[in-house]
Amino acid sequence: MRPVDPVADAIARMFSGEISPGLERMKAACHAFGDPQDRLGPVVHVAGTNGKGSVVAVLGAIARQAGLKVNGFTSPHLVFTRESIRVRNALIGDVELLDLLNAVAVTEAGSRLTAFEALTLAAFLAFRDHPADLTLIEAGMGGSEDSTNVIARPLLSVITPIAMDHHHVLGASLEAIAAHKAGILKAGARGIVARQSEAAMAVIEARAAEARAPLTVMGVDFDVWDERGGMVFQDQAQFFDLPAPGLKGPHQVANAGLAVAVALELDLPAEAIAAGVAGATWPARMQRLSAGPYGEMAREAQAELWLDGGHNPHAGRALAEALAERQRKAPRPLALIVGMLANKDHGGFFEALKGSEAHVFTVGFEGSAADPSALAAVARGHGLGAQNSSSVEAALSRALRLGAGRVVICGSLYLAGEVLGASEETWPS
Numbered sequence: 299m300r301p302v303d304p305v306a307d308a309i310a311r312m313f314s315g316e317i318s319p320g321l322e323r324m325k326a327a328c329h330a331f332g333d334p335q336d337r338l339g340p341v342v343h344v345a346g347t348n349g350k351g352s353v354v355a356v357l358g359a360i361a362r363q364a365g366l367k368v369n370g371f372t373s374p375h376l377v378f379t380r381e382s383i384r385v386r387n388a389l390i391g392d393v394e395l396l397d398l399l400n401a402v403a404v405t406e407a408g409s410r411l412t413a414f415e416a417l418t419l420a421a422f423l424a425f426r427d428h429p430a431d432l433t434l435i436e437a438g439m440g441g442s443e444d445s446t447n448v449i450a451r452p453l454l455s456v457i458t459p460i461a462m463d464h465h466h467v468l469g470a471s472l473e474a475i476a477a478h479k480a481g482i483l484k485a486g487a488r489g490i491v492a493r494q495s496e497a498a499m500a501v502i503e504a505r506a507a508e509a510r511a512p513l514t515v516m517g518v519d520f521d522v523w524d525e526r527g528g529m530v531f532q533d534q535a536q537f538f539d540l541p542a543p544g545l546k547g548p549h550q551v552a553n554a555g556l557a558v559a560v561a562l563e564l565d566l567p568a569e570a571i572a573a574g575v576a577g578a579t580w581p582a583r584m585q586r587l588s589a590g591p592y593g594e595m596a597r598e599a600q601a602e603l604w605l606d607g608g609h610n611p612h613a614g615r616a617l618a619e620a621l622a623e624r625q626r627k628a629p630r631p632l633a634l635i636v637g638m639l640a641n642k643d644h645g646g647f648f649e650a651l652k653g654s655e656a657h658v659f660t661v662g663f664e665g666s667a668a669d670p671s672a673l674a675a676v677a678r679g680h681g682l683g684a685q686n687s688s689s690v691e692a693a694l695s696r697a698l699r700l701g702a703g704r705v706v707i708c709g710s711l712y713l714a715g716e717v718l719g720a721s722e723e724t725w726p727s
Contacts, residue, residue, distance in 0.1 A: 300664070300719040305379035305395050312403040313413040317467060319443035324415050327407040328448055331419070334426040335448050338369070338433045342560060343449055345437035345479045346458025346492065348612050349553045352545055352580050353458055354434050356557035359544075360574030362387055364566045366431040371421040371446070373414070373438050376581055376607075376715035381726050383421045385428045389727065398423050414438055418445040432564070440468055442481020454563055455482045455489045455511065458556065460498040461612035466641060472497045480505035490559050491515045492552065514559060522555025524548065529575070531558045538568065541576040546584035547620030554578075581726045582607035582714035584620055587707075590721030592694055596705060599698040602630065605718070607711035609642055614650030617708060621654055630703030632656040635693045636677070637713040640668045647709065648680040657700070658684035659693035663713045690717060 328335055342357065344350050351372055361368045367386045375381035383390040398420040402408035411419065418438075425433055435452075437444045460476045468475045476498040483489050483506050491502060493516045506513050514520065520533035524542070529551050531538040543554040554575050561571050587593040587603045596603035608617050625632065634656045638644055648658075660673040670686035677684035687693035690707060697705050707717055718724045 300377065300716055301725075303378050304392055305399070308396055308399060309379065309413045309416065312399065312409075313411055313416045315413050317439070318412050319440065319467065321443060321445070321448060323407070323410050323412075324418070324445045324448050327402065327405070327411055327415070327419055328422065330405050330407040331402075331423060334419075334422040336450065338422065338425045338449075339429055339431070340453040341433045341435055341449055341451075342454045342456060343435045343437065343446065343452040343482050344456040344458065345441040345444070345482045346456075347461040347463050347475070347479070348608070348610070348616070349458040349492065349549070349556070350436045352550060352553040352583055353456060353557045353560075354436050355545070355580035356543070356554050356575060356578040357560055358384075358434055359578035360557065360561045360566055360571050361432050361564075363573040363577070364570035369425045369428065369430040369433040371418065371434070372436045373417075374711055376711060377719040377725050379417070382417060383424055385424050386430050390424055394424065395420060415445040437479075437482060440478040440481070442478050447482055450484065452482070452484060452487045454560060455484060455487050456556065456560055457482070457489060457491045457494075457502060458553070459492045459612065460494055461610060462643065462646075463610040463612070473501050476501035477505070483509045483511040485510045487511055488563060489513045490556060490563065492556050493517045514563070516552070516556060516559070520555070520559050522551055522558070524551045529554065531555055533559070533562070536562075538571070540572050544576050544578045545580055546586075547616060548623055549616035549619060550583075581605075581718060582711060584617075587717075587724065589723040590718075592690065592707070592717060592720065593724070595691075595694055595698065601698055601702060602704045603694075604704070604706045605714050606706060606708040607714040608708060609638060609647070609710050611643055611646030611650050614647040617706070618651050618654055621656075621706065624704070631701050633697035633700070633702035633705045634658045635661060635687075635690060635697065635705060635707045636673065636709040637661045637663050637670070638668045638673060638709040639712065640666050642668070642710075644668060644673055644676045645680060648677045648682060652681045656682065656706075657697070657702070658682045659697060660684060660686045661688075661690050661693050661713070663710065663716050665712055667710070667712070
């Protein structure tokens with residue numbers, strides 16, 4: 299059971315929870331408040347399918363190590379709505395956020411916003427009222443029609459890896475999804491782009507040419523790789539030996555490398571870059587859990603417990619690589635506790651993990667979760683032993699009794715939020 303979130307309750311009362319792409323409502327509401335999105339100082343705008351939050355986390359850690367005050371907007375939150383907004387290096391308070399949302403709701407233009415649009419506008423208002431040295435804005439589901447894309451003059455735009463997800467809104471092809479993501483590119487603002495498929499990169503390059511946005515591309519203008527327990531970053535002017543990313547998994551090397559490329563564009567010092575890469579944290583991204591009720595259960599059984607919110611095939615492959623690396627270093631019987639939203643690609647996620655030799659326990663969670671029995675059947679169809687369970691606690695208890703020494707709770711950020719919300723010890727801060 300999640301703890302009470304007064305902001306979520308207020309948003310549900312005041313705004314529509316529907317997904318309704320388009321910028322006209324957002325532009326009108328921003329204009330009613332004096333266009334705060336144009337008064338945020340230097341902005342880095344980040345879009346993509348996977349890795350957005352990780353890149354923002356590493357870049358924010360680097361900037362703070364450099365002594366900067368950082369504002370940030372990310373989504374979705376895990377336990378409390380206030381996690382989405384960081385003001386000068388700290389989470390916004392519930393009272394301030396509620397006051398901002400109430401102010402938005404009582405205006406004619408503001409009352410027509412969706413819940414995500416209203417939260418975005420509240421973030422802009424908070425950032426206007428609390429100026430920072432740098433503002434990091436993560437796009438939501440898309441890019442071109444995302445509520446964050448009213449930012450007309452970012453300092454930099456960042457595009458993380460693009461893959462199939464949210465196809466019911468963004469389109470059924472990789473090219474269609476890439477077109478949405480590339481919509482954040484703006485004239486005169488350099489785009490820093492992760493390594494992409496040929497199809498996605500072609501769309502990004504076309505959009506960049508149309509927008510007159512110069513590009514710096516991983517694999518062309520710079521690259522990053524793991525080496526001798528750390529990571530190496532190289533561009534056309536410099537070569538850095540850096541510590542291993544604090545965020546776990548081989549895929550985090552590329553995410554950290556993208557953040558380093560942005561940090562160099564911002565002229566942040568090498569010492570801050572190294573410290574930020576090593577020290578960054580981001581909940582529910584291969585997060586080791588040792589506290590809270592689930593962490594205690596695993597600890598008593600002398601087992602590892604991990605939490606990952608990846609929820610599409612691309613994220614499934616990243617999780618599979620992270621688990622394979624850990625299994626090579628220290629083999630243990632592996633179990634996955636999986637819950638997913640009903641509209642996700644369940645087969646693609648399990649296909650990515652079929653070589654893990656893990657036993658799967660499927661669970662539900664509050665909201666639009668897939669039926670655990672049906673989810674278990676999909677897992678079995680992709681060669682994994684699987685059974686449904688009534689809850690995370692029951693699944694974890696069963697996995698530990700069967701001798702699992704490494705357990706990963708995965709498949710949805712909503713499931714991850716319920717797990718972290720089970721104890722104040724594990725609430726994101």
